[in-house]
Amino acid sequence: MKPAGYDLAAEQAVIGAALLAPALMGNLAGLLSSGDFGRPAHRVLWAAMCGMHAAGTPTDTITVAAHLADTGELGKVGGAPYLHTLIADVPTTANAAHYANIVADLGKRRQVADLGAQLARLATSGADTADVVATGRAMLEGASSLGEWPALVPLGRGRHLPPFPAEVLPGWLADQVLAVAEFTQTPIDLAGSLALACLSTAAGGRAEVEVRGSWREPTNLYTVVVLPPGSRKSAVFAAMVGPILSAEKAMIERTAPAIIEAELSAKVATKAAEKAALAAASADAAGRDTLIAEATAAAMNAEAITVPAKPRLVADDITSETAASLLAEQGGRLAVLSPEGGIFATIAGRYSGTPNLEVFLKGHAGDLMRVDRRSREAEHVDKPALTMGLAVQPEILRDIAGMPGFRGLGLLARILFALPENTVGRRKIGADPIPTQVAAAYHGGLHALVLSLAEWTDPTVIVLAPDANERVLEIERLVEPRLAPGGAWSHIVDWGSKYAGAVVRIAGLLHLAERPGIGWSGNIHANTIDRAALIGEYYAAHALAAFDDMGADIATRNGRLVLAWIERTATSAFTKREAFRAVQCAQIKTVADLDPALAVLEAHGYLRQLDPPAPKRAGGRPPSPSYLVHPEVHRPAATVHPLNARKAS
Structure with missing residues (x-):
């Protein structure tokens, strides 16, 4: 049944007509705004097409698809195939204006219905009477001025960041991610990012992906999820990391006999060396040389016996020095998995007073690392593979931007x-x-993956099939213009330059997870790269938001708090007093603290302050200033329709 409030066929027809005959855009753009469309994907698509038309850019299918790919919104509208579907379903371009009028009429009807519902909720909200009257007046005035709003100027990060695309994960992994998110009522992003961190823990240092020539990517990742306190991060970590800890315990049990045997051998050899040394020391001159030679041989034999370290996969809040020692001890791999972000302060020198990023830089890149020990000779880790899976509070995200070397050195x-x-x-x-x-399937799959790779000393090399290599080349071609001066990623060139490599790493993990225990056999094909690229696009959108947040001033941050409240409550109009009550926090302690945030939102077009109401004649609290909200603020987030992706079985 067609969803109430909009005509899907009419929306598809008008967009398809504009794609098929770009010359129609001049007329259609005057008849329709993106807010007139009922389907979220169509709103995103029409807004992009109107922007392109205003800039003098053609709105044919190929150009629109390229533009959406550059802005990271192609997946939100259903991908390039959906654009071709829209064209194929156009009955005739001659009726484009008629289709537009249908869409516009239904859009206005939805706005009126929404206004009525909002007024009804306002009247029964129990709010201060003066605020109710002022807000109702603002809403009615806003309804009479539809179409007079300027285009929104983005407030740094996109308002609607895409959710983690769990559907591209192998079935046993996707099911766990979705189930954990549902049970804990947490964003799917947390369980999804942790799923990748757990795969990285299992495969890091034990598998590499050969792209072409000498280009190889290890399979370890650094993931950081930003969530406020009280978000049930620990519960999600327990559900996702549990099988890793179980596998670690199994590895300890499996290696215990060999460790005990080595310890006993070392003890016996040491005793024998000590006995031989005593004999040589007490021997007379005639037999001393022979006994010294025997004592030397015994000492060398004792020294040659290596006692294996107890297997360890996961650490928590450790110092850089401890991380380096554990990497050397554990054959070059280690994971830092924690629902807190204290590790960043430790790296920055909380205890030592001196930042030490080397192990975390080399541990990601797989560069040769020298580990100096106090009681033993220095060791070299040829290909360190460190994994990070963290959940941090928003304040920590802003703090790490100012920590010495974190941005400049590339962490x-x-x-x-x-x-x-x-x-x-x-x-x-x-x-x-x-x-x-x-839960059982997830435990079994992750357990099998860990144990199947645990005893590999040299990493297995997984090769890209020719079709997968072509996909990676396409990604590189797509990314390069974004990194150019003025490009979409020009301000995050450091992050964007590692994007293709990150997609390859994710593809390697997906490939291994497809067949836990034997996934290292066989080549990676294009389908796996496509699925990894969808995850890559997700992280690219969030990286832009993260770097914007790290560089934002206090007024912009507070403006985002107000905007989040507006979006969450579907508020169309409000008074300053209402906004303060809703967002009052440590950052916004007084109404005066709110003024810069409201000014930022006004400057970006999100709000419009109404003329102040006439003051009361005598007594009573003066009316609070009222604000209208731009109708486009409540545009729903578009659904992501993955392309070339299937849920693995």
Whole structure:
């Protein structure tokens, strides 16, 4: 059944006509705004086409698809195939204006219906009477001035960041991610990013992807999810990381006999060497040389016995020095998995007073690392593979931007950031628990992957098939213009330059997870690269937001708090007093603290302050200033339709 409030066929016909006959855009852009469309994907598409038309850019299918790919919105509208579907379904371009009038009429009807519902909610909200009257007046005035709003100027980060595309993960992994997110009522991004970190923990240092020539990518990742306190991060970590800890325990049990045997051999050899040394020391001159030679041989034999370290996969809040020692001890691999971000302060020199980023830089790149020890000779880790899977609070994200060397030396460029929408306050009570069979499949899959690669000393090399290599070349061609001066990623060149490599790493992990235990055999094909690229596009959108947040001033940050409240509550008009009550926090302690944030939102077109109401004649609290909200603020986030991706079985 057609969703109430909009005509899907008419929307598809008018967009298809504009794509098929770009000359129609001049007329159609005057008849329709993006807010007139009911389907979120169509709103995104029409806004892009209107912007291109205003800039003098053709709106044919190929040009529109390229533009959306550059802005990271192609997946939001259904991809290039959907654009061709729109063209194929156009009955005739001659009726484009008629289709546009249908869409515009339904859009206005939805606006009127929304206004009525909002006025009804306002009247029964229990708010201060003066605020109710002022807000109602603002809403009615806003309704009478539809179409007079200027285009929004983005407030740094995009308002609607895409959710983690769990559907591209192998089935056993996707099911766990979705089930954990549902049970804990947390954003899917947290479980999704942790799923990748867990795969990285299993495969890091044990598998590499050969792209072409000498270009090889290791399979370890750094993921950081940004969420406020009270977001149930620990519960998600427990559900996702549990099988890793179980596998670590199994590895300890499996290697225990060999460790005990080596310890006993070392003890016996040491005793024998000590006994031989004593004999040589007490021997007379005639037999001393022979006994010294025997003592020397015994000492060398004792020294040659190496006691294997107890297997360890995961660490928490450790120092850089400890991380380096553990990497050397554990054959070059280690994971830092934590629901807190204290590791960043440690790296920055919280204890030592001196930042030490080397192990975290080389641990991501796989560069040769020298580990100096106090009681033993220095060791070299040929290809260190460090994994990070962290959840941090927003304040930490802003703090790390100012930590010495984090940006300049390239640590931030190595991180895949996720900034999901906060679900606190809107969580479902009594959500369904994780199904037993889902948890068992996840435990078995991850357990098998860890143990199958645990004893590899040299990493297995997974090769890209020719079709996969072509996909990587396409990604490189797509990214390069974005890195140019003035390009979409010109301000995050450091991060963007590592994008193709990150996609390859993710593809390697997906390939291994397809067949836990034997996934290292066989080549990576184009389908896997396509799925990894969808995850890459997700992280690219969030990276832009993360770097914007790290560089934002306090007024912009507070403006985003107000904007988040507006979007969450679907507010069309409000008073300053209402806004302050809603967003009052440590950053906004007084109404005066709110003024710069409201000014930023006004300057960017999100708000419009109404003329102040006439003051009361005598007594009573003066009316609070009222604001209208730009109608486009409430544009729903478009659904992501993955292309060339399938949910693995």
